[in-house]
Amino acid sequence: MDRYLAHRTEDGRQQELIDHLQGTARLAALFAQKFGAEELAWQIGMAHDIGKYSHAFQAHLCENGLSPDHATAGGIEIGQLNGVPAAFCVMGHHGGLPDGGTSVDGRDSGTLMGRRKKRLEDYQAFRQEVELKRASPKLPTLLGQGRFTASFWTRMLFSCLVDADFLDTERFMRGTPAARGQGERIEALCAKLDGFVAHWWDPDRPIDQKRCSILRECMQKGERQAPGLFSLTVPTGGGKTVSSLAFGLYHARAQRLERVIYVAPYCSIIEQTAEKFREILGPENVLEHHANVDLSDDPVKKLAAENWDMPVVVTTAVQFFESLFANKTSRCRKLHNIAGSVIIFDEAQTLPLSYLEPCLRAIAELTVNYGSSCVLCTATQPALGPLLRQISPLLRCREICSGGDELYQFFRRVRFVRVGPLTDEELAKRLNAEKQALCIVGTRKQAQAVYHLLRGEGNFHLSTLMTPSHRSAVLEEIRARLKDGAPCTVVATSLIEAGVDVDFPAVYRSMAGLDSMIQAAGRCNREGRRALEQSRVWLFEPEDRYTAHLPHSMLRPLAAARGVMERWEQIDAPEAVEAYFAELYRLSGPELDAKQIVPMLEKRGDGLYPFRTVAENFHLIDQDTRQVLIPVGEEAQALAARLRSGERSRELLRRAGRHMVNVYPDHFKALFCLEFLEENLAVLTDLSWYDRDTGLKISADTGVGIFI
Incomplete structure (x- = not known):
C-alpha cells in the first residue's frame, strides 16, 4: 500500500496514519514535560496506533470491514523497547488500562499478559514510516516501597497519551481545532482578585480586620513559598474560601503553575464556591465539574470538563480521587493537567477514612513527583503528619496561616x-x-x-x-x-x-x-x-x-x-482537634485502606499492576444505590416523560438528578409504587408516598448522606 490511514470521515476526508502518530506524539510529549517524561511520551504516541498498518484495519476503514484489534501490536512493540509502563499505556488507549495478569493468562483474558499471546494481523509495514526507540525519561522519586509510585507514573503517562490521541483525532474530525485551552492567564486572574478585594482593606469591624489579615498572609505566603505540601487552618468565619483562592493564584503566578484546582467533599459546597469564584474571576475562567452540573448549553465548558484545560477548576473529592485511581480513558485523560497545579482540598478532614491511605499516597505523589502544591484547608485540621511521614520523610506540611491559638480564641x-x-x-x-x-x-x-x-x-x-x-x-x-x-x-x-x-x-x-x-x-x-x-x-x-x-x-x-x-x-480547641484525629486514626488502623488499594499496587514487583481491579474497588461513596425520580412539578414531570420515552444522555440524567432520591436496594425493592425504567432507575407512580415535609416514605434507619 502507498498510503496508510488513521481516520476517515463520512464526507471522504482522510487522515494519514503517520500524521496522526506524529500529532499524537507531539502533544503527548508536550503534556509529559511537566514530569520529565517527554521522550518516552513521544515514543508511546508514535507506537499507539501502529496496529493500523495491517491490511485488515485499512480494509475496515476504507471498505467498512470488521475492526481488528490495533492496540495490542503497539503495546508489544513499545514494551520490548521501553518496558511494562509503556506497554500498559498503548494496550489500554481504547479500552482502558487492563490488569497486568500473570504468565498463565489466556489470550482472551483481557489482561496485559494475556493480550501478548493474541494472534495479530500483520502490521510490520509500520517500519516503513516509524522507527521506535528506547527512551530515557526522568524517573520519579520512589515513595513507600516504590511500586505505588511506578503505578501512579504509568497512569500519568497513560493520561498524556489518551488526551493527545483524543485531541489530535478531534482536530481532524472537526476539520479545525476545537475551542480548548480557554480562560485567561493566571496573571490576569490575580489582577481580577486584587480588584475584587480592593475595597476590603482598612475595615472598621475587628472581625473584618482579622479576615483581611488572613487574606494578606495567604497572598504573601503564596508569593514566597516554594512548592510543596501546605495546611491552611482558618476557623469558621475567617474567610478561608477567598483566602485559599488568593494563596492558590498568587502561588501559581510565582511558581509558574498552570491552574488552581479546588476540591470539596459535597456538591453544596462546590456550588457555593464555584459561584463565588465566578463572581471574582468571571464565569469564563471557572470550570465547575461534578455529577450535578449540566454543561450541555456551554460547549466550551463541556469540552473543558473532559481534560480540565481551564485556569480554575472546582470539583468534588469523588471526581478528583476516583479519576486518580481510574483505568478508563474518559476519566484518566485529565490527570496530566493536575500535574503542575495548586490543589486546594477544602474540608480536608472529610477525606473518607476507609480510603484515607490511598488518598494521601496520591497527594504525596502529586507533591513530590508532579510539581503540584497541595493545600489541606479546614477549620479542623486532621493530624496527618505521622501518616505522611510513613509515606516519605520528604513530606513536611507547612502551615500558611500563623497565630493558631490566637485565631481560635478570636473566632470562637x-x-x-x-x-x-x-x-x-x-x-x-x-x-x-x-x-x-x-x-x-x-x-x-x-x-x-x-x-x-x-x-x-x-x-x-x-x-x-x-x-x-x-x-x-x-x-x-x-x-x-x-x-x-x-x-x-x-x-x-x-x-x-x-x-x-x-x-x-x-x-x-x-x-x-x-x-x-x-x-x-x-x-x-x-x-x-x-x-x-x-x-x-x-x-x-x-x-x-x-x-x-x-x-x-x-x-x-x-x-x-x-x-x-x-x-x-x-x-474545638486546636489541641483537642489534633488529639481527636490522632486517636481516630489509631482506632481505624487497617480500615484507613479498607479495600487494600495500596497493597494491591505495592505487592507487584513485576510491574503488572491490577489497574482495572483497583478502579473497580476505588469508590469513595457507596455505589450500591438506586435512583427514584419524584415527578413533582412541571420540570420533574417533563424529565420523567423524556426518560419514559427511552431518551438517555448524561445531561438529561444530571438534570433529572435534581428530582431524584437515592435509596438502597432493600428500600428500592420494598417500594411497590414504582415504574421501572432500568434496573437501577424508576419513577414514583404514587405521589402519596412522597411527603411534602419529610420526603420519600421508606424505612429511614440510616442517616448516611449520599453525595455524588
Whole structure:
C-alpha cells in the first residue's frame, strides 16, 4: 500500500496514519514535560496506533470491514523497547488500562499478559514510516516501597497519551481545532482578585480586620513559598474560601503553575464556591465539574470538563480521587493537567477514612513527583503528619496561616454544653421552647421522629429522603425566616453541617465525631452578631435505639470523640482537634485502606499492576444505590416523560438528578409504587408516598448522606 490511514470521515476526508502518530506524539510529549517524561511520551504516541498498518484495519476503514484489534501490536512493540509502563499505556488507549495478569493468562483474558499471546494481523509495514526507540525519561522519586509510585507514573503517562490521541483525532474530525485551552492567564486572574478585594482593606469591624489579615498572609505566603505540601487552618468565619483562592493564584503566578484546582467533599459546597469564584474571576475562567452540573448549553465548558484545560477548576473529592485511581480513558485523560497545579482540598478532614491511605499516597505523589502544591484547608485540621511521614520523610506540611491559638480564641463564637441523654420527647420540648433552633441528629429515622413532635409554626425537616430540588426550596425558606427573625426550627441529618450557609442562635447536636460536632457549631452564631454566652451548642446522647446498629465507620469517630471530651471541655480547641484525629486514626488502623488499594499496587514487583481491579474497588461513596425520580412539578414531570420515552444522555440524567432520591436496594425493592425504567432507575407512580415535609416514605434507619 502507498498510503496508510488513521481516520476517515463520512464526507471522504482522510487522515494519514503517520500524521496522526506524529500529532499524537507531539502533544503527548508536550503534556509529559511537566514530569520529565517527554521522550518516552513521544515514543508511546508514535507506537499507539501502529496496529493500523495491517491490511485488515485499512480494509475496515476504507471498505467498512470488521475492526481488528490495533492496540495490542503497539503495546508489544513499545514494551520490548521501553518496558511494562509503556506497554500498559498503548494496550489500554481504547479500552482502558487492563490488569497486568500473570504468565498463565489466556489470550482472551483481557489482561496485559494475556493480550501478548493474541494472534495479530500483520502490521510490520509500520517500519516503513516509524522507527521506535528506547527512551530515557526522568524517573520519579520512589515513595513507600516504590511500586505505588511506578503505578501512579504509568497512569500519568497513560493520561498524556489518551488526551493527545483524543485531541489530535478531534482536530481532524472537526476539520479545525476545537475551542480548548480557554480562560485567561493566571496573571490576569490575580489582577481580577486584587480588584475584587480592593475595597476590603482598612475595615472598621475587628472581625473584618482579622479576615483581611488572613487574606494578606495567604497572598504573601503564596508569593514566597516554594512548592510543596501546605495546611491552611482558618476557623469558621475567617474567610478561608477567598483566602485559599488568593494563596492558590498568587502561588501559581510565582511558581509558574498552570491552574488552581479546588476540591470539596459535597456538591453544596462546590456550588457555593464555584459561584463565588465566578463572581471574582468571571464565569469564563471557572470550570465547575461534578455529577450535578449540566454543561450541555456551554460547549466550551463541556469540552473543558473532559481534560480540565481551564485556569480554575472546582470539583468534588469523588471526581478528583476516583479519576486518580481510574483505568478508563474518559476519566484518566485529565490527570496530566493536575500535574503542575495548586490543589486546594477544602474540608480536608472529610477525606473518607476507609480510603484515607490511598488518598494521601496520591497527594504525596502529586507533591513530590508532579510539581503540584497541595493545600489541606479546614477549620479542623486532621493530624496527618505521622501518616505522611510513613509515606516519605520528604513530606513536611507547612502551615500558611500563623497565630493558631490566637485565631481560635478570636473566632470562637459558641459554647459547647453537654446535656447528657435526651429522649425524643425531651429533645422536642427543648426545641419547642426556642424561637429559632437547629437540631442535627445521626439518623434519618430520628430526624423524622423528632420533626413530628415539633409544635407551632416554622418547623422544617431536611434529609437525603428529599430530592435536592426540594431541599434547596426548603433551605431558601429557612434562610428567609432566619433573616426576618421569624420562628424557625429545623431538624436535619448531617447533610446540613458542611457548606450550608445558615445562622441559628442555638444548635442541638447528637453525639458524633468531633469534627461533625464542630461543623454543626459552624451553623450557630455564624456571623458573630451575638455574644458568646448567648450562642450555645447543646450536645446530647440520643436514645439507644438510634445507635445500637450503627456501622463501625460511625462508631469509631464517636469513640474517639468521647475520649477527647474527657480531657477537653472546649472541644474545638486546636489541641483537642489534633488529639481527636490522632486517636481516630489509631482506632481505624487497617480500615484507613479498607479495600487494600495500596497493597494491591505495592505487592507487584513485576510491574503488572491490577489497574482495572483497583478502579473497580476505588469508590469513595457507596455505589450500591438506586435512583427514584419524584415527578413533582412541571420540570420533574417533563424529565420523567423524556426518560419514559427511552431518551438517555448524561445531561438529561444530571438534570433529572435534581428530582431524584437515592435509596438502597432493600428500600428500592420494598417500594411497590414504582415504574421501572432500568434496573437501577424508576419513577414514583404514587405521589402519596412522597411527603411534602419529610420526603420519600421508606424505612429511614440510616442517616448516611449520599453525595455524588
